[in-house]
Amino acid sequence: MASTPQERDTDATAxxxxxxxxxxxxxxxKAACTSCSMRELCMPFGxxxxxxxxxxxxxxxxxxxxxxxxxxDLGTPFEALFxxxxxxxxxxxxxxxxxxQVTGYHMLGDIVGxxxxxxxxxxxxxxxxxxxxxxxxxxxxxxxxxxxxPALQTNLRRFLAREISRDQSIMLMLGSMxxxxxxxxxxxxxxxxxxxxxxxxxxxxxxxxxxxxxSFLGLKLETVSRLFSRFQQEGILRINGRDVTLLDTPALxxxxxxxx
Amino acid sequence: MASTPQERDTDATAxxxxxxxxxxxxxxxKAACTSCSMRELCMPFGxxxxxxxxxxxxxxxxxxxxxxxxxxDLGTPFEALFxxxxxxxxxxxxxxxxxxQVTGYHMLGDIVGxxxxxxxxxxxxxxxxxxxxxxxxxxxxxxxxxxxxPALQTNLRRFLAREISRDQSIMLMLGSMxxxxxxxxxxxxxxxxxxxxxxxxxxxxxxxxxxxxxSFLGLKLETVSRLFSRFQQEGILRINGRDVTLLDTPALxxxxxxxx
DNA sequence: CGACTAGTTGAGGCCAGTCAATGTTGGTGG
DNA sequence: CCACCAACATTGACTGGCCTCAACTAGTCG
Numbered sequence: 001m002a003s004t005p006q007e008r009d010t011d012a013t014a015x016x017x018x019x020x021x022x023x024x025x026x027x028x029x030k031a032a033c034t035s036c037s038m039r040e041l042c043m044p045f046g047x048x049x050x051x052x053x054x055x056x057x058x059x060x061x062x063x064x065x066x067x068x069x070x071x072x073d074l075g076t077p078f079e080a081l082f083x084x085x086x087x088x089x090x091x092x093x094x095x096x097x098x099x100x101q102v103t104g105y106h107m108l109g110d111i112v113g114x115x116x117x118x119x120x121x122x123x124x125x126x127x128x129x130x131x132x133x134x135x136x137x138x139x140x141x142x143x144x145x146x147x148x149x150p151a152l153q154t155n156l157r158r159f160l161a162r163e164i165s166r167d168q169s170i171m172l173m174l175g176s177m178x179x180x181x182x183x184x185x186x187x188x189x190x191x192x193x194x195x196x197x198x199x200x201x202x203x204x205x206x207x208x209x210x211x212x213x214x215s216f217l218g219l220k221l222e223t224v225s226r227l228f229s230r231f232q233q234e235g236i237l238r239i240n241g242r243d244v245t246l247l248d249t250p251a252l253x254x255x256x257x258x259x260x
Numbered sequence: 261m262a263s264t265p266q267e268r269d270t271d272a273t274a275x276x277x278x279x280x281x282x283x284x285x286x287x288x289x290k291a292a293c294t295s296c297s298m299r300e301l302c303m304p305f306g307x308x309x310x311x312x313x314x315x316x317x318x319x320x321x322x323x324x325x326x327x328x329x330x331x332x333d334l335g336t337p338f339e340a341l342f343x344x345x346x347x348x349x350x351x352x353x354x355x356x357x358x359x360x361q362v363t364g365y366h367m368l369g370d371i372v373g374x375x376x377x378x379x380x381x382x383x384x385x386x387x388x389x390x391x392x393x394x395x396x397x398x399x400x401x402x403x404x405x406x407x408x409x410p411a412l413q414t415n416l417r418r419f420l421a422r423e424i425s426r427d428q429s430i431m432l433m434l435g436s437m438x439x440x441x442x443x444x445x446x447x448x449x450x451x452x453x454x455x456x457x458x459x460x461x462x463x464x465x466x467x468x469x470x471x472x473x474x475s476f477l478g479l480k481l482e483t484v485s486r487l488f489s490r491f492q493q494e495g496i497l498r499i500n501g502r503d504v505t506l507l508d509t510p511a512l513x514x515x516x517x518x519x520x
Numbered sequence: 521c522g523a524c525t526a527g528t529t530g531a532g533g534c535c536a537g538t539c540a541a542t543g544t545t546g547g548t549g550g
Numbered sequence: 551c552c553a554c555c556a557a558c559a560t561t562g563a564c565t566g567g568c569c570t571c572a573a574c575t576a577g578t579c580g
Binding site: 093095096097099100101103114115116117118119123124147156157158160161162163164165167168169170171172174175176177215216217218257258 | 353355356357359360361363374375376377378379383384407416417418420421422423424425427428429430431432434435436437475476477478517518
């Protein structure tokens, strides 16, 4: 249980937990990034001490979201990028006829909101899957800062480019994998991401409902449910509601690449 | 026929057509962008005359590709971005087990190669669908130039962000549309892109095989073929090999959003 | 001419969707 | 405390859309 993702980095200097929805002012955020445990996965990645000091004022505020609350929605003006500090979010796009496609699941250290840079309006929505806190990086503050800190410029581009290749892997999954392969790939992706964050890669909590997972994978919720049951029956994993334990990772890996 | 996409902007100052594969030297490329008919869709978009003059040396060379030739492949070091000058390309990702997923079709004015910025290696491949010429924008030249031309910085980010939202629309298509809806959306997307480039939006040539279209849409080639036949029978379009004429665009549009 | 590639069309099978019944969990208010 | 409800999840029976396999045509190129 100790390895389940949970708040590890409670900021000792932070004031008493503010109410959800509360925007934490900049005055409480000196050295926001320097002291953050996610700095090596997040925007400050690879910066030296000097550069780090310069971007430490990047985070103008933080924002708390209650479960189900939207960080931004279709048409929201693009003003900032967000770094997930605690909790998690899903992003999704919606068609005119109302169909929704989940396009991403974002956890600790992930940057969300990049899509808004295309048109100065967000073309997708981001919704908290649990009580969540994000760092707000005002875009008109990033821009001039990046002019003077090339490493930040580079990181920004890399996050954009990484998002592109991430999306392309998802296309590969949606376009050419069968249901069981998709779910296996999804579970392994989660495992890898938890591992990189220092959590268990074999036991974690799903933050999405079966329906949301299905939307992400291009499947119906019943199919997702059935697959979980089957995987469990085959001894590949143990599942109890949203609590997953991977028992046979090699088998999962093999499932992903099984043009049988 | 006059409205079929074809080379419109043959550069009068260019030397005699070099052999395919030939790399055209920078000496022939003064004012590459200023005089290009695609400048308002391509990297110079929105730049004023002064800025345009500054980025006019961005294109260090051009490259000709024969049909089927690869511009870059999985693992190719990332060194440049490419702007399609004539012809067209497909981009695709390949899984370890060899499965290929076409992730994009790129025409006149499109920027390709953005995915390489994530890891300094390309994670996808780009292959010419016909004899094609691209402008080569050396990345180590873009970087310093962007430092001094903010508008270029902005454009670069916008192209990256636009690619992200493009990919997300494709995810929506792959994840939540049925076969006929996907093909309809694909045909309308092509129509719109040809329109913006000054070509007919109701009559154009497909540059991809049924198999490539299928891979892009997450379908098998037989399904694509059958759908074309059905659409023709229903009077929505006329198709003869790769020559498409859209007869009932509203019907196509309705097909895309038909949760019947 | 034969070999090859691209495309069309048909027959049949299977994977995932649909519809429906039931179980489980967590929150709310009497 | 329990009753109640809504949201989430599981499982079964059935259906159908797309895939698979296969035969055939047309065009191209050596």
